[in-house]
Amino acid sequence: MPQITLTVNGTPQSLDVPANALLVDVLRETLALTGTHVGCDTSQCGACTVHIDGRSAKSCTVLAMQANGARITTIEGLQKGAELHPMQEAFRKHHGLQCGFCTPGMIMAAVALVGDKPEIDEAGVRHGLEGNLCRCTGYQNIVAAVLDGARSMHSAGHTTGKAGG
């Protein structure tokens, strides 16, 4: 099997993976990072969103081989010890979820989105979350959480989504 190296949430990993392994499978099955969810498995729902070199991507539509050498950040990599990332805290505070299945992907998409666009407004958040589906909330609290999380991130000095690992 081919070998790849990934830096996952700051930790270097050398892994033997089959060529047809998807990045999400390596994260969930090999590294047991099950916070990254598989929803549709057809690159529509965004539940599998992670950061590859600081950019959001749907890990069900990336071969692990394609990510060879990259820095990967998953939802598990956002929290600093017991302290939630400002975007996680904003989702908690605004209850930007119901069942929670889409939440890791939403938060990873949101962190990358507002890292790129500190001055984002509501329309920008809605356009920027087009790659993430939530079937519970109607998005209202998610959008409120992302706007608040953006403010918290920038006042806390999380100036870019690329900083997270």
Add this chain to the structure above:
Amino acid sequence: MGIPAFDYVRPANLADARKAYEASGDARYIAGGQTLLPVMKQRLAQPASLIDLGAIEGLSCITVDGNTLTVGAMTRHAEVAASPDVRRLIPALAHLAGLIGDPQVRNRGTMGGSLANNDPSADYPAAVLGLGATVHTDSRSIAADDFFDGLFTTSLEEGEIIRTISFPVPERAHYEKFAHPASRFALVGVMVSKGSQGVRVAATGAGQSGVFRVTDMEAALGKSFAPSAIEGIKVPAEDMIADMHAPGAYRAQLVGVLARRAVAAALE
């Protein structure tokens, strides 16, 4: 769902990529993979080998030379959308790139991949045809008018690899898109430009043979570049895609509406 097994190579240059392709006999190139991987999951493509173009030097770039903007084939949609050079010289192209798919798809998908695939509802074919770009491959240069060759078909030869795409900087241009609300593909999209090649109007998402130029509109806009100049010009409904999302007449109507809006926006 998973993907059936295949051999994988990640060559460091174009010559090695071509060699790997020829050696395999049943290979596909993979760029961003945002179409190819879903298609492989659905078993609509099952190549024996994948040749990853991601490690080839020089394929990801945006450069300006005089009145020509050149984009490398592996440049991601998000990079085109955010590029200060693209936004300054061809804002219509940056705007179009920012409307493709969603942010995650734009972070992975590439211009070369989209063009080689030539999906009849993809956005980039409208940009390349509507702006009169030239596609440069590892062996030749192909004018936009000679590149697109029907549904999911191009004039690329077996194994040929797109290297860059060069766009003449237009005086005016705009892209108007009516996106399918779920897929974000263009139900119809129209690129209008005015520049060294005259006026060009290209529609995607609409034609049964893929992207096409609306030459009647081009002639009328060449005389008077204003929305009113193309008010009465219609494209034949029977030549349009008709599916569960929209009948042909609806798409034909949209071509006219979006072309007029694009002209109006290009004049702003």
